[in-house]
Amino acid sequence: MNLHFESTFGESLESSFNWFNHSMTLTRLTPFFNFSEDCLMTYSRDLLDIIRRTRLPRLPVIEMCRWNLIAPHEGLGSCIWLHFLFAGDQTLGKSITYTCLLVSLSEKKEGWREFPLLISRIPGELLQVVLNYLTSRFDSWAMPFQLKSMTLIDLLQMYVKSVDPATDDACQPLELMFLTKSIKGLRRIIVGVKGRDMLIWRERELGFFEGLKKYLFEQTTIDFNKLELCRIGCAGFIISSEGKLKILKPIQLQIITAILKMEARKNMEMIS
Structure with a gap:
């Protein structure tokens, strides 16, 4: 079981x-205080012990928890x-693995680390157990990573520019969802765009x-400048x-990584 675990998780992001x-x-x-990369084994044991003592009725017995450091990679x-390794079907000799990734945008600073x-x-x-441990152990706060409408628009524009007309992606449709807070009785609008029209x-x-x-304004008289883009569905993501x-x-x-780094930087600027 341990050999399977070691061969499954190496040092490469991919x-x-x-x-x-x-x-x-x-x-x-928010930033972690009193965090040390030299203590990853201690954090692993502490979190493993907490998971074992927590009632998780939908999950099997946990066998292993491991924190692995990944070297700086592509701007991160x-x-x-x-x-996390959980016991699976013993008759088939299979286990269940789950994974989280703490993303850092900078190198460590004295006394604290940023994993935004x-x-x-x-x-x-x-996930709730993991967040409770991280926030209590490192005096941090956790909140949903809500992406702003402008960030989604930037992501959409980057995707559209990246599509090669000679590939299958050029034939795949886009699906965009907009929030309509300013229109009474209408909560959201979903817009489909054919790949060739894009x-x-x-x-x-x-x-x-x-x-x-x-x-869309010409067809519906709705000013989409006043709406918020809240979801993108395309061939890539x-x-x-x-x-x-x-x-x-x-x-x-x-x-995706570029946009997430942009959002994380915005948040850290707001906090500081």
Whole structure:
């Protein structure tokens, strides 16, 4: 079992975490105080003990908890994997693994560390235990990683610009959801855009998003400048403002990472 665990989680971001086709939760964290990379084994044992003593009726028995340090990677600072190994079907010799990633944007500073983003692919009840430990142990706060409408718009624009007309992505539709707080009796509007229409609009003078809003106003008389983009669904990823993310293709990882780093930096500036 331990050998399986060691071979599953290495030191590479790509090899250690199945990013694709899984829903992930994004959590925002304030800086950690009294955190030391030399104490990762201690943190692992402490969290493992807490999980074992916590009633988690939907989960099997936990066998291992491991915190692994990841070297700076593609503009990120040192990050930390939190891996959890649970007993699975004993007749098949299988175990169940869950993973979180503490994302750092900078190197350590004296007395505290910044891990502004936690990306998790674990059951909600286990995530709550993890967050309780992190916030109490390191005097931190946790909150949903809510993405602003402007950040989603930037992400949408980056995706549209990245689509190669010669690939299958050019044929895949976009689905955009807008919140309609200013329109009485209407909570949200979902807009579908054909892939070929997306390519046509992006080449026009206004650009894709401004051209789309102008077209929608002409068709509906609704001013989309007053609405908030809250969800994007495309060939590469699905992301929503409340901090839910699904990456569908490896080529989109850099775009997503760039936007998340931008949001995290904004938050840390607000806190400081």
